[in-house]
Amino acid sequence: MAFDPDFHPHRRSTIVMVCVFELDNPLTKEYILVSPHRNKRPWLGQTEPSQPSILQEYDPKCYLCPGNSRSGGQLNETYVHTSTFENDFPALLRTPCPETPKAPHPLLSATPLNGVCDVIIFHPRHDLTLARLTVEDIRRVIEEWCSVYLKRGSQENIKYVQIFENKGAMMGCSNPHPHGQVWSLSQIPELPRKELHSLLEYATSPQPPSDAPKDSGGRPNLLLEYAHFEASVPIEEGDGRTVIKNEHWLAVVPWWAIWPFEMLR
Known part of the structure; x- marks a missing residue:
């Protein structure tokens, strides 16, 4: 049986795809399990009706x-x-805010x-x-x-x-x-701090040759690299991640998205 990304559990990486994989978010260095076959199960749980309002x-x-x-x-x-x-x-x-008192234990710290x-x-x-x-x-x-x-x-x-x-x-x-x-x-909140660290790490680490735009210092930029890749794929030939693009904007559901309506713009 051939691998079907719409059925078989897997995780995703921005570089490679393997048979069983998770979403690899290069910004946060986190993996999220993808189980698309679960969408085929019967659903009798709660659903939210639309709420039309005037x-x-x-x-x-x-x-x-x-x-x-x-x-x-x-x-x-x-x-x-x-x-x-x-x-x-x-x-x-x-x-x-006033300085917090000394924590009774290192696991109970506050800032x-x-x-x-x-x-x-x-x-x-x-x-x-x-x-x-x-x-x-x-x-x-x-x-x-x-x-x-x-x-x-x-x-x-x-x-x-x-x-x-x-x-x-x-x-x-x-x-x-x-x-x-x-x-x-x-x-700086925790999630943006992680993302900024990942962007810096990408910019200062050796990367494969690419014709993607570089940052103002001539270094590789993770988001520019990803946007360049997605923008280079015609919408009609892609797998549905690109929502809209023009000469100024690109809106794309990232490869590592967690939520159905998550977008990078």
């Missing part, structure tokens, strides 16, 4: 609509495009962390999503991302800025009004 363009009870009062009592500005403010219930505190949490409202209309905005409105959102990133990233105590959006109640989004968040931290 939202108003303006909700007088929404904490994010223009001119409304937020949960902390502050009034939103009457904005016409984007609006940014510090989160009223931040996960991080601006003021440095103080502080920073700033911002909320970016994408649009005044309550019933829209980022995907349903006009190109011009999306451009304004991206410009606001850049503005907040540069502002927070230039602050002396900030070492990492994360821009993200929780989408849907199941993911912990507390308000359907189109908005996202920016967390600016005094330390």
Whole structure:
């Protein structure tokens, strides 16, 4: 019987494929077991029905609509495009935390962390999503991302800025009004730290000859190498990983993806 990647358990590597393999994520140096044959089993477990909802363009009870009062009592500005403010219930505190007491055991250590949490409202209309905005409105959102990133990233105590959006109640989004968040931290989180280390290790280690673009110092770059490979394969000839590409952008489900909708852009 020939190996079938859509049926036989395996793990994946960015370099080789073997009969039984896992996903090898070169950014985190972690392996994730792939068992595609499990998709053929009968499923009687829980399923989530779609939740169609009809939202108003303006909700007088929404904490994010223009001119409304937020949960902390502050009034939103009457904005016409984007609006940014510090989160009223931040996960991080601006003021440095006091030093933690000596741990009773090395396995019980803790490190103080502080920073700033911002909320970016994408649009005044309550019933829209980022995907349903006009190109011009999306451009304004991206410009606001850049503005907040540069502002927070230039602050002396900030070492990492994360821009993200929780989408849907199941993911912990507390308000359907189109908005996202920016967390600016005094330390680099564990996963990005691993990825940065892997990128540096790749750039400073001998690599096979390649015509992929190099970094600004002329060194090999793991992500550029991978993007160059994926972009060189015509979409109609690929295995479905490339979602969309043009002369400026490439969106691809990476070879080592864990989640069905995980993408590198």
